[in-house]
Amino acid sequence: MRQRRLLRFHGLKRPRVRQTWNKYNLFNLLRLRTPILQSKTLFQQKWVAKSLTRGYHGEHIKEYQWERMFSRRPLSAVNMDPAYMAKHDGSEQAAGRGSGRKVRLGSKYSGPKNQGNLDAPTPYMQMIFAPMERRLDIAIFRALFASSARQARQFVLHGFVTVNGKKMTYPGYLLNPGDMFQVDIERVMAATGRPKRGDRNQKASTTAEESEPAEAEEVEEGEASEEATTSEAAAEPVDAEAAKEKHLATLNHLKEQARKIMLVKDRFNRAKKKKALRKYLKDLKETMDRSRKLRNQSVAEMDEAERELTAILSNLALSSAEQAPEGKRQQQQKDKESAELKAGLQAATGGTVSGSTATSLGLLTNTQRAVLKWVIRNELENPHDPSKPYATPWRPREFMAPFAFIPRYLEVNQRICAAVYLRHPVARPGLSEVPTPFSPMLSQLAFNWYLRRG
Template identity: 45%
Template sequence: MRSRRPRFYNLKRPKVRQSWNKFNLYNLARLTVGPTIRYNRTFFQQKWIAKSIARGYHGPHVRERDWERMFSRRLLSAVELPPAYLASHDGSEQAAGRGSGREHDPNDPDPPISATNFSPTEIKRRSRLEPEKKFAFPNTFAHPDAYYFNVKHRTPSFFGDPVRDMTPYMQMTFAPLERRLDVAIFRALFASSTLQARQFCVHGAVKVNGKTMRHPAYLLNPGDMFQVDPERVLYATGEPKNPKEAARIESMLKQQEEREAAREASAAALHAAKKQQLAEKLKNADQQGGGDGPQAEAASADTPLEAETQAVEEGAAAETKATTGLDKDGEPLTAEELAAEHRSQLKALIRDAKRLLSEKDKMGAKQKQRVRLFMSEAKRALSRLGKKDVADSLEDLNAETTAAAARDGLMNHLAAILKGLHLDQQPTQTSAEAEKEGEDAAAAPRTFEEEVEALSPGEQAALARLLKEDAENPVDESKPYLTPWRPRKYLAPFAFVPRYLEVNQNICAAVYLRHPVARRGSAEVPTPLPYETSQLAFNWYLRRR
């Protein structure tokens, strides 16, 4: 098979292709019948042009001699025989008259009873056409070029009366191609074009009935199930990567990692310096023969430069209390001090959650990045709380918290710890301190919720859902498609599945139910070409048979 030819989506001499390409969509919008097939040409020329247009869409990657072997003049159709009609009539109502039966006026408002009166499909089709007939004007034609043919007195009957009440057999000309594996993959929306579907088959990403099928020309039989690798489907149907955007995100993540590494390195260096300074002070105190420790420490910071340096160190130590668990002297923090630091961290997380929830309706790339940053910060805060604190908090949860813990994702643990730490009240105190602060609270009542805008249960659920969606569709730079995944552009006009396929998009599998057939008013072979083009193409291939 030849590869894609240059100017495959030519805009000067357009041909519609089996592809989701935006240029192909533009050519499809420009597709007309009159200027393409000119009826002042010979019948041979008309057939040649129609064949060229039809083969441009139906299997251009298939060799002409291969398609000629596949072509069949026997076009499949289906006539509905409703059981209600068969049970109530024996066919005698159609036996009147001679030859083909009694002729009836097609404009008769009360036509005789037939099988179409009992067919649900036919009833639905007629109800769909009723509004069009209501607003139709007499002596007008539905075809855009019908006026031209009427003036030239060469108006075919199917131009004056649109193809609605007949069975469009000619639209089934290329029905044998629908059995091909690559075409079926394209029809099931697993690939953006038949050429890409063929590539999936050749590279072993397609299975038929559980076995790898590397032949894109394999003809499916009714009941065959074919399956495509989900990663290939995500790549084919997802939006492609933007190199500039990928480079920007990569640089941003790299800067974030560098800042985190620098922060950890500064905290470790500060911790080591404080330990070294404390050891030197103890050593000097021992050498001086038991000198006053606090006085010596105050004397060591008499100069302004030393005082400023000490203040900077104390400020940096205050920022790293929660990360290192040490105070400014390098000693471990008490449980109450550590809990206070954790609560201050969770305050910031709550404020971030409020801001994220306020922007969840207009989530863009930057907002999703903020969601991921919030998730990483929440994970870091939860890891610092320690397993023991988490276990203790989970034991003290009430029924409402138990219900919240049933949610999926990271926010379950965050909400449980927020409730388990009793952030709505002050830390545990002695009875005397509680009585004293109770009197102060009576004068000026102030709770933790008033100081910090806590998350309500509804906001917790919304944030949990937001984080769950981000966890299900995360950012992964190793993927060949854009993440978080979203459908590619210009997909909507091509998003349909034929009736002869049963598709499960969750597992990227489909079943070829039966061969496509023609019914009254519709054909199951998807084609953008009008009826007369398919008719002329059928006559072209019919000449050799």
């Protein structure tokens, strides 16, 4: 029976909005309208409302379980403005004839008022499924750690989730205010990243590299794939060995940068520089081969190599025409996170490489420095790694952004894939914290359905 129900999980004919980031679901969400209920009896109206809302809220939970969780008293909160509280003791609301003094018509001043709340009724009826949001699996989905509530449930069952540092394998665990849950980073990346689809992308990029590199983007992709074949680096830096490994990757990258510059600037480079660059590439290759064989290359020597290459790169002086697309790309990606850039570098390299690049980067012009920094950072943080179960370099999956929101009762730290359940979701004047795609009218009907049984 369950199998049959799942067959039409994202059906178009009898659409049900689900807790997933699926594109069919997005299409169904776009088409979702409050059904025409005038011709139906009250029972039918409530039935329709109940079945629609339950199709979204915890459809993997049995109805009797939900009925036990349902609460007929939704929680709500009001903001109390301290300035108002300090000035008034509330008696002004009972002044006059018992309901506060009347404001004179046309006057701007409307009497003392408690600030900080919207001027709208509290949508209690949108809070029916608030108890459901307490469930661990649904909270994981809400924190954007899984692409569907069912996937979140699977993460819990498979033991990838901890609550307050202890493994929790019950998806139905009801979070208490202050509980911190954490999901395995690799699982989150796999769930929210693009899937690996054969080696179609790689093929396209290698052909791009074989042909004359016209666009910087293509070259970038090509070099990523080539790098994967040449270097077996890109491991977590756990000790000095791993740091060296990282060094190798960086050197490799710098080499590719140099080659790219050579390809693009072929006609304009003077022969001398070209020669120097070619020689350097050769040297670099030798150094890398040696270090790969010996595994006892000193870190200082590697730093030296990096510094030298960056110096040469700076001599080549990228033309403005070449800088333009790269600068734009960098603007897009980098936006306002320049502050955390250094922290990220340090995190990825364990301090050693970041220090060396920082010093060597002093040789470059501003734009070059920014570009190189961005490229290196990106390469370190988000490397091409065929061993991962998702497409690398990691990118968010398609159709994720329309579903990306984090409700206020959660505080999420995406870097460690952890979130704290701060409090139960509440309704405030004009706002409700339960993410539900249905109109207030439909929710009200569903609420009445459960009141009958509650």
